[in-house]
Amino acid sequence: MSKKNDYDPSEIKRAMGMTAKNRVSNTVIYVVLVIMSIVWLIPFFCIVFQSFRCESTWMAGYVFPTKWGLDNYINLAKTDFWKWYTNTFIIAVVVAVFQTIIVLCMSYTLSRFRFKMRKGLMKFMLVLGLFPGMLTMIILYRVLKDLNMTQANAVPGLILVYIASSGMGYYVSKGFFDTVPKTLDEAARIDGATRAQVLWKIILPMAKPIVIYTVLTAFMGPWGDFVFARYISMNTSAGMNVAVGLQSWLSLDQINNRYTMFCAGGVIVAIPVTILFLCLQKYYVEGVTGGAVKG
Amino acid sequence: MKKVLAIVLALVMVLGLAACGTPANNNTPANNTADDKPLAGTYKIKVWAAENNQELTKKQIEAFNQSNDMGIVIEATVEAVSEADAGTNMITDIEAGPDIYWFAQDQFARLVNAGALDKLGEGASKTVSEANDPGVVAAGSINGQLYAYPATSDNGYFMYYDKSVIPETDIDSLEKLIADCEAAKKYFAFEAQTSAWYIASWFFGTGCHSEWEMDNDGKYTGVKDDFNSANGLIAAKGLYKLVSSPFHLSSSKGAEFESGAAIVVTGTWDYEVVQKILGDNMGVADLPSFEVDGKQYHLGSYNGCKLVGVKPQTDAKRGAALHQLAQYLTDYDRQMERFNELAWGPANLKAQSDDKVKANPGLAALLQQNAYSVPQGQIHGSWWDIAKVIGDDVKESGGTDEGLKAALQKYQDKIDALFSMSDEEKNAWTVIGDINGDGWSIDLPMEEVSAGVWKTTQKYDLKAGNQFKCRQGKSWDVSIGNGGDNYVVEKDGSFTIVLTLNGDSGTITLE
Numbered sequence: 111m112s113k114k115n116d117y118d119p120s121e122i123k124r125a126m127g128m129t130a131k132n133r134v135s136n137t138v139i140y141v142v143l144v145i146m147s148i149v150w151l152i153p154f155f156c157i158v159f160q161s162f163r164c165e166s167t168w169m170a171g172y173v174f175p176t177k178w179g180l181d182n183y184i185n186l187a188k189t190d191f192w193k194w195y196t197n198t199f200i201i202a203v204v205v206a207v208f209q210t211i212i213v214l215c216m217s218y219t220l221s222r223f224r225f226k227m228r229k230g231l232m233k234f235m236l237v238l239g240l241f242p243g244m245l246t247m248i249i250l251y252r253v254l255k256d257l258n259m260t261q262a263n264a265v266p267g268l269i270l271v272y273i274a275s276s277g278m279g280y281y282v283s284k285g286f287f288d289t290v291p292k293t294l295d296e297a298a299r300i301d302g303a304t305r306a307q308v309l310w311k312i313i314l315p316m317a318k319p320i321v322i323y324t325v326l327t328a329f330m331g332p333w334g335d336f337v338f339a340r341y342i343s344m345n346t347s348a349g350m351n352v353a354v355g356l357q358s359w360l361s362l363d364q365i366n367n368r369y370t371m372f373c374a375g376g377v378i379v380a381i382p383v384t385i386l387f388l389c390l391q392k393y394y395v396e397g398v399t400g401g402a403v404k405g
Numbered sequence: 406m407k408k409v410l411a412i413v414l415a416l417v418m419v420l421g422l423a424a425c426g427t428p429a430n431n432n433t434p435a436n437n438t439a440d441d442k443p444l445a446g447t448y449k450i451k452v453w454a455a456e457n458n459q460e461l462t463k464k465q466i467e468a469f470n471q472s473n474d475m476g477i478v479i480e481a482t483v484e485a486v487s488e489a490d491a492g493t494n495m496i497t498d499i500e501a502g503p504d505i506y507w508f509a510q511d512q513f514a515r516l517v518n519a520g521a522l523d524k525l526g527e528g529a530s531k532t533v534s535e536a537n538d539p540g541v542v543a544a545g546s547i548n549g550q551l552y553a554y555p556a557t558s559d560n561g562y563f564m565y566y567d568k569s570v571i572p573e574t575d576i577d578s579l580e581k582l583i584a585d586c587e588a589a590k591k592y593f594a595f596e597a598q599t600s601a602w603y604i605a606s607w608f609f610g611t612g613c614h615s616e617w618e619m620d621n622d623g624k625y626t627g628v629k630d631d632f633n634s635a636n637g638l639i640a641a642k643g644l645y646k647l648v649s650s651p652f653h654l655s656s657s658k659g660a661e662f663e664s665g666a667a668i669v670v671t672g673t674w675d676y677e678v679v680q681k682i683l684g685d686n687m688g689v690a691d692l693p694s695f696e697v698d699g700k701q702y703h704l705g706s707y708n709g710c711k712l713v714g715v716k717p718q719t720d721a722k723r724g725a726a727l728h729q730l731a732q733y734l735t736d737y738d739r740q741m742e743r744f745n746e747l748a749w750g751p752a753n754l755k756a757q758s759d760d761k762v763k764a765n766p767g768l769a770a771l772l773q774q775n776a777y778s779v780p781q782g783q784i785h786g787s788w789w790d791i792a793k794v795i796g797d798d799v800k801e802s803g804g805t806d807e808g809l810k811a812a813l814q815k816y817q818d819k820i821d822a823l824f825s826m827s828d829e830e831k832n833a834w835t836v837i838g839d840i841n842g843d844g845w846s847i848d849l850p851m852e853e854v855s856a857g858v859w860k861t862t863q864k865y866d867l868k869a870g871n872q873f874k875c876r877q878g879k880s881w882d883v884s885i886g887n888g889g890d891n892y893v894v895e896k897d898g899s900f901t902i903v904l905t906l907n908g909d910s911g912t913i914t915l916e
Contacts, residue, residue, distance in 0.1 A: 168678050171664020251498070261501060344501050345453065345486045345494050361487035363455045366659070366678045
């Protein structure tokens with residue numbers, strides 16, 4: 111397709127052939143894409159529809175409710191749901207703020223400073239990062255328990271857990287910072303800027319996508335976490351996050367009364383994340399790919 | 406590095422203390438003298454009860470505070486934890502767990518094993534055992550010792566059916582039921598391919614057993630299981646009839662009636678749902694019979710229960726007060742209250758014979774089925790996974806005798822593997838006898854100090870007249886005493902037992 115020559119009939123023919131070919135391949139691609147998006151969207155729509163079902167509260171074998179209404183959403187207020195929601199929100203926001211600061215500082219340091227053991231430290235963190243976080247679960251639980259940060263006090267405990275190791279997630283943003291020319295730093299330094307000023311005034315304004323990417327991932331982690339949250343809250347309703355709380359509605363004795371409310375809860379959980387993504391999508395893609403340059 | 410070591414050591418110490426913090430309290434609150442109130446006081450406790458039982462439990466604890474004349478005041482936080490999950494959650498961290506909790510009986514052994522259940526005192530034991538269904542009492546005991554309070558007896562399954570599809574005359578015959586479902590193109594929902602709990606029904610129906618043996622610490626020591634037998638083959642043939650039907654659905658959800666089921670085998674917990682869906686068309690009945698070689702076999706079932714446990718307490722007084730409360734929560738009146746409000750089938754014998762209880766259709770069907778049921782005793786945790794594949798294996802066998810036998814053999818092999826020992830264990834010698842406060846039930850370990858010479862790992866206090874033998878692989882196939890007889894201790898003292906092997910024979914000496 112790169113070269114078109116209107117004067118050469120054979121070229122035109124070939125071009126037409128290619129359009130026809132294109133049309134076929136486009137059709138195939140679109141059919142595949144449509145099928146894929148249907149497959150991906152079905153569960154989501156099922157949950158949304160179920161959350162509006164008012165005629166019964168158990169798991170039903172059909173998708174479209176016969177009686178629509180907001181009962182399930184209204185009933186959520188009668189449970190601990192909003193308590194769990196608030197817990198999750200507090201955790202996610204605090205973690206998003208702190209983790210972003212830590213990650214950005216870490217990346218800046220590793221990208222711009224040259225100090226003894228810099229390489230060693232990076233390698234060490236890489237190796238450390240290879241261990242699954244779950245390995246530390248039991249010992250973390252014991253430590254948090256001794257600090258009285260489990261059960262009803264799980265919120266500060268969870269915040270601590272999520273923030274504690276956040277410095278190790280520096281790869282993507284360090285990669286991005288490395289692409290910002292060092293000469294900019296040097297110019298700023300010559301003009302009398304401190305290292306911190308370089309970060310805040312020079313680098314960060316250029317690194318908006320990566321900041322947003324960091325905030326998003328920092329927010330998403332605790333927002334959807336289940337395993338740690340479940341262990342640390344240890345079945346105490348006051349310390350649960352929304353994933354753990356909603357899961358407790360799926361036990362045999364509750365599911366028949368709570369299934370549609372569970373779906374309603376799920377929809378509400380999805381709302382802030384969806385909005386966040388819709389607004390920040392543009393930066394998100396840039397952020398993910400922006401950092402993927404050789405570091 | 407030192408710091409890390411220090412932290413680890415500190416944690417080990419803490420853990421060690423935690424382990425010491427749970428001595429077994431045998432609080433017998435029976436002999437309270439009325440003039441002084443030894444248990445009087447305010448206790449802050451944590452309780453786990455299922456979500457639907459949460460409010461009622463709070464109310465009942467409040468009523469206990471009002472009515473008890475021992476001066477006990479309980480300030481309880483009641484958290485919603487389903488009985489089915491309580492065991493797993495409790496074992497995660499017993500220290501942080503509740504003081505009183507509801508649990509389903511299948512978790513009993515694990516809880517005893519983990520030291521999460523406090524034994525009942527003698528007085529309470531007697532009262533509780535006399536008042537409740539013997540099957541439930543057995544479910545809460547190990548070798549006659551009660552560890553938990555029986556609270557319900559309704560964890561069993563029976564058959565719900567849609568009267569508009571299934572004629573009442575057919576409900577006793579599996580073959581007719583399958584034919585009805587196939588004719589109406591409706592499903593027969595029986596969780597025969599994914600749940601051991603339901604699959605066992607077929608085997609119990611033909612008189613098979615699966616009984617697990619346990620020592621006093623709640624550890625499994627063996628199993629008597631004859632699913633792989635002539636009777637088991639009959640059961641497998643019956644099971645094949647159902648699972649090979651295109652209208653069999655491996656599910657136990659009452660809501661399946663909304664998605665094309667005409668029969669669902671499940672328990673009382675789905676009663677409300679089925680009633681709402683089917684209305685007047687709801688029928689309940691005990692399980693049907695199936696026919697193999699001209700003989701009828703009524704499907705069996707597990708019947709289980711819910712229990713209330715008390716966590717061992719460091720403070721004996723507090724422990725005794727908690728036992729008072731647990732006993733109160735599970736007595737006749739409280740069980741009736743739960744029946745009235747939650748329709749939970751009581752374990753209490755007097756409550757079971759109450760006319761209102763008998764009139765509840767779900768419980769009535771369960772009671773009918775109980776005639777064919779097996780009390781769900783202590784079952785090895787792995788069994789559930791081993792047995793649940795029988796359904797699939799039977800379906801894939803094609804229904805031939807060889808295929809079915811192979812499926813059962815596969816099951817048997819997995820069960821056998823649970824208790825098979827490593828070569829090292831098979832070769833190891835142990836001492837067993839009426840020594841060390843034991844009566845020929847515990848194997849004392851020995852180690853091979855040099856080729857052919859085995860010594861006990863510690864000294865034991867032996868008394869003149871004590872008898873013992875050394876045996877290999879914890880079995881009586883190879884054993885040595887004084888020749889073939891028991892070795893008899895001649896004088897009191899603390900000795901290491903030494904076994905010197907000499908070919909097939911050996912001599913025992915005391916050092």
